[in-house]
Amino acid sequence: MLLLKTCPRCHGDLQLRSDMAGKYLSCIQCGYTRDYLRKPVMTEEKSKVSDRGKGVEAGAV
Numbered sequence: 001m002l003l004l005k006t007c008p009r010c011h012g013d014l015q016l017r018s019d020m021a022g023k024y025l026s027c028i029q030c031g032y033t034r035d036y037l038r039k040p041v042m043t044e045e046k047s048k049v050s051d052r053g054k055g056v057e058a059g060a061v
């Protein structure tokens, strides 16, 4: 898997790699590395918003 122009340091291409420690992203151009986050952040935020819309807390007690 290749993420084009997502390197925060040089805007190069990040490649998804994995070793014994787990998955991580590595920049092909400058060698920058960072942990690969598997959390679907967008889905998490979405469920929070819809929860609020119900107004369940307001009717408690």
Ligand SMILES: [Zn+2]
Pocket (backbone or CB within 6 Å): 007, 008, 009, 010, 011, 012, 013, 027, 028, 029, 030, 031, 032
């Ligand atoms: Zn880079």
